[in-house]
Amino acid sequence: MRKHIASERYNLPTNTKTVAKHSLRIFNETGIRVPRKKIVAIYDNLLKKKYPLNIICINDAFSRKLNKTYRKKNEATNILTFPANNTPTGTSAAEMYINMDRVLREAKKTDTTPTRQIIFLAIHGMLHLLGHKHGNVMEHLEDVYTKKFM
Secondary structure (H helix, E strand, O other): OOOOHHHHHHOOOOOHHHOOOOOEEEEEOOOOOOOHHHHHHHHHHHOOOOOOEEEEEEOHHHHHHHHHHHHOOOOOOOEEEEOOOOOOOOOOOEEEEEEHHHHHHHHHHOOOOHHHHHHHHHHHHHHHHOOOOOOHHHHHHHHHHHHHHO
């Protein structure tokens, strides 16, 4: 059986039957406030409840570990997104890992709030789940949805 590094650390379900068909679940043990209502609205609008999504708030060390394991890059990143059935936990839900350490640093660097940075990253990750790649189209959609949900 495949070892699921995220499910071990965050006690996430690895049995696909335990994940509701159309649901959004947020796991946050970081102590940093997550704007849940906004994220639910973004999820409902962008993904239109097409499939379940787990959002897991993590730190630099765990981000680095996931990035090294799945992307062969030995560095922390602000967000990692995995489509359904191809996730670190092995669930049928898509997964988005938001690095809260990076959220705080990026918010300070760009003179914004952590809440706004989390909202931006949620939009960014969901656009990836819809198949968008980095580039002009994705940046335009990020601008449109950021204005709508901020």
